[in-house]
Amino acid sequence: MKNYLVFFGKSQDFTIEVFDVNGIVTESNPIFNSLHLLESGVFTIDDPSNKEILAKYNFADDKQKYSLLKLYSLAQAVDGTRISGSIYGVAFLSTSNLKISETNNKLLKSLKEEFSKLSLNKRKFNKSNFREDVFKIWKAFVTQNYFDKIKTTQRINIAKNQVNLKAFLVDNIILSSVKFDNEIKNTSRLYFSNDKEHLIRTHKKWGDKFTFFENTDDKLIKYESVKIEAKPEVKSESGSDSIINAYEVKIFNLKYKKQKISKKYKRAKKRFNKKIKLLSIICLLPLLSLGIFFFNDNLIFDKENPENSTNTITKAKEGEIILEEKMVQNSLSNFNILNNDDIIILSNLSTNLKKFNSTKDSNKSLKIFDAIRRDSDYLHIDLSYFDKRYNALKLKSEQISKLLNSKKLDSINTKDQLKSYLEDLGKANKEKLSDNQNDILRELQKKTRKKIKDAN
Amino acid sequence: MSDFKLNIEDSNLENDNNDSTEKREFLADLDIQSIARVFTNFKKENRILIIPIGFPQAGKSLLLSSLMYYSRKGEDTLFKTNLEDNFPFDKGRIAVDEMIKYFNEGKLYEATAKNTLDLIGINLEPSKNNIPNLNLAFLDLAGEDIKKIKLSEGLNFTEKISAVFNGLKIDNSPVIFTLITPYRPALLDNETLQSAHDREDTLHYDFLNYIEMNQPHLLKSSKFFVIVSQWDNNPNENEKVEDYIAEKRPSIYNYVKNKNVVWGEYSIGKLLESEINGLKIQEIVRINRDYPARYWKKLYQICTGKELDKKTWLQKLFG
Numbered sequence: 144m145k146n147y148l149v150f151f152g153k154s155q156d157f158t159i160e161v162f163d164v165n166g167i168v169t170e171s172n173p174i175f176n177s178l179h180l181l182e183s184g185v186f187t188i189d190d191p192s193n194k195e196i197l198a199k200y201n202f203a204d205d206k207q208k209y210s211l212l213k214l215y216s217l218a219q220a221v222d223g224t225r226i227s228g229s230i231y232g233v234a235f236l237s238t239s240n241l242k243i244s245e246t247n248n249k250l251l252k253s254l255k256e257e258f259s260k261l262s263l264n265k266r267k268f269n270k271s272n273f274r275e276d277v278f279k280i281w282k283a284f285v286t287q288n289y290f291d292k293i294k295t296t297q298r299i300n301i302a303k304n305q306v307n308l309k310a311f312l313v314d315n316i317i318l319s320s321v322k323f324d325n326e327i328k329n330t331s332r333l334y335f336s337n338d339k340e341h342l343i344r345t346h347k348k349w350g351d352k353f354t355f356f357e358n359t360d361d362k363l364i365k366y367e368s369v370k371i372e373a374k375p376e377v378k379s380e381s382g383s384d385s386i387i388n389a390y391e392v393k394i395f396n397l398k399y400k401k402q403k404i405s406k407k408y409k410r411a412k413k414r415f416n417k418k419i420k421l422l423s424i425i426c427l428l429p430l431l432s433l434g435i436f437f438f439n440d441n442l443i444f445d446k447e448n449p450e451n452s453t454n455t456i457t458k459a460k461e462g463e464i465i466l467e468e469k470m471v472q473n474s475l476s477n478f479n480i481l482n483n484d485d486i487i488i489l490s491n492l493s494t495n496l497k498k499f500n501s502t503k504d505s506n507k508s509l510k511i512f513d514a515i516r517r518d519s520d521y522l523h524i525d526l527s528y529f530d531k532r533y534n535a536l537k538l539k540s541e542q543i544s545k546l547l548n549s550k551k552l553d554s555i556n557t558k559d560q561l562k563s564y565l566e567d568l569g570k571a572n573k574e575k576l577s578d579n580q581n582d583i584l585r586e587l588q589k590k591t592r593k594k595i596k597d598a599n
Numbered sequence: 600m601s602d603f604k605l606n607i608e609d610s611n612l613e614n615d616n617n618d619s620t621e622k623r624e625f626l627a628d629l630d631i632q633s634i635a636r637v638f639t640n641f642k643k644e645n646r647i648l649i650i651p652i653g654f655p656q657a658g659k660s661l662l663l664s665s666l667m668y669y670s671r672k673g674e675d676t677l678f679k680t681n682l683e684d685n686f687p688f689d690k691g692r693i694a695v696d697e698m699i700k701y702f703n704e705g706k707l708y709e710a711t712a713k714n715t716l717d718l719i720g721i722n723l724e725p726s727k728n729n730i731p732n733l734n735l736a737f738l739d740l741a742g743e744d745i746k747k748i749k750l751s752e753g754l755n756f757t758e759k760i761s762a763v764f765n766g767l768k769i770d771n772s773p774v775i776f777t778l779i780t781p782y783r784p785a786l787l788d789n790e791t792l793q794s795a796h797d798r799e800d801t802l803h804y805d806f807l808n809y810i811e812m813n814q815p816h817l818l819k820s821s822k823f824f825v826i827v828s829q830w831d832n833n834p835n836e837n838e839k840v841e842d843y844i845a846e847k848r849p850s851i852y853n854y855v856k857n858k859n860v861v862w863g864e865y866s867i868g869k870l871l872e873s874e875i876n877g878l879k880i881q882e883i884v885r886i887n888r889d890y891p892a893r894y895w896k897k898l899y900q901i902c903t904g905k906e907l908d909k910k911t912w913l914q915k916l917f918g
Contacts, residue, residue: 153655153710155655155656155785155787156654156655156742156743156746157655157710157712157713157741157743179712179713179714182712182713183712184712184714184715187709187712188709189709191875191876191878191880217878219878219879220656220785221788222785222786222787223656223785223879224707224870224872224879224880224881225656225707225709225710225881226706226707226878226880227701227706227707227708227709227710228709228710228711228712229710264877265876265877265878266876266877266878267877267878267879270788271787271788272787272788348693348696348697349693
């Protein structure tokens, strides 16, 4: 027979420390293969309100039969927030049958209390590695010869079906469980608890795989799930904490709902806008197609009739020239392709066009137009619109120059020719001439009148 | 107390004993050979196994809870799921019901006990007719069993997990390993945050190395997801998951960066934390639906090569 003392808990990862009477047992010992049973996968912790649980398992591995008696309850990991499955406890493991006895139960209870004092802060582990703490407890246990007090019987009964288990609702797990020790003959695992809600929840989870019995009128009655449907309540020792917590949850939920609704609204709005845009595009498509069709026709038409294309302005009268200048300016300003030099030249061109329009002096106009032509050539602007006016001005200028030539008067001898020449000079006088031309004109008029007088 | 009479002969206890002989074992209760045999059928059933890998408290079970909750209660119309009830999925089915119940109540699902092999059989049926159904199985393992793969813990899985791998490699059945690592790992005694990050990094490196060196047959038919869980703890909205992995899990990053790996972050939702009587209690107050939706879509795409939400040009036009 060999007895072991085991401390276990989910201090961070699930940790097991095993001792025999001589000291710590290392993980190479084959008993470790079965110690996963310490972490209950069936009747486990699921709520902070859970009470302590006592359990007995009889089981076997390939070579050895074992008996396990364990006492466990809730303890949260040192850096964790989980409740479910967070356990700590103490167990005896033996190669003989461990009795559910008052002595064994009380020994486990004392060991668990000491474990709690050293390694827990209230119900939370204060360290992830509790080996040093439990070593101290083991030492005291050995010194006081408590290993010898563990109650066992020689034969371990193992039920045929090792997954079968039973739980009992008892008043006191330490004292009342004792009378059910023999139940292990019929089943592989026994659980004892005085937490009925916990038993009910576990039964609901596992169904027939987890049955429990309670004492009613001195009889053990199997609990039937149809009887109880009460929703378990989380009982907190600190009432105000739980009320505040509940309100916080409500506030969070309401905020969440609000956020969700506004999110939905935004999404719907976005979708609506998207669809409106799409609809507009779809409606515009036929119109655009028609537009493109006609625009293309015009282009074809214009190519075939170049006179009608870009130069609709050529039909404009001279008096409308300011409008045309604006058109030139606007069409250029629509394209942001000009550099600074271009802009300066364009500005000069605009000024010169204004001067060209306002100057009556044909010679001056011609000079201005030379500047306009230079700038427009640089900017690749078509000036054909101004050709007619430019030609007229040029002709007039040439005619005036011929008229004011002093040799012309010398070649005229007859009285009629002189009178006709004087009339021409009079017409020229109505034109805007340079100061020099005005002086020549006045001098020629004088000479012509004198010559007519002499001829009389 | 001494007057208390037990009337065991007449009680229901006896009847219950008779019934109990018919009770069947769960997958984890079987011997190694039988466990392995279960997984030899996966290829025949055209079923893909997904195994979450991570340390205790990495969020493996919570990821599964979130996925199961979404598959049942999500507002997604892209697919529906059916859960397998029968062996070997019976215990997994119980687990799923619990997961969904816990999620409904805003509670965190219980820690997975050592030696657990909860196999969840779930069949995904897309809403569209022209894309195939997908049969999946999720295997929920205890972090305590997985961490045995670390060099410091013995560099080997438990016999039961090894049995699963042995069964799978008979037919090279496809497996997706979902490596789950928390944004902020839990700290052990006297451990700095950097040491905890390093510990996480080492675990996953040792796992990847183990698969490559010891299970080369399995590797051929395996795919990997790397998921940073608890992403809601991340205060930096601009941080990208790949950058996080490259910085905090450099061994994983270097191992898989040139392989066909899916990176991603995950959050089950927003948690409200309170302290009541010395216990820290977290409650899920806002369940996240985006992450599970993305995971399901990606999983379907990886497994079938098709997209659950592929849209026609007309659907794309009208949103």
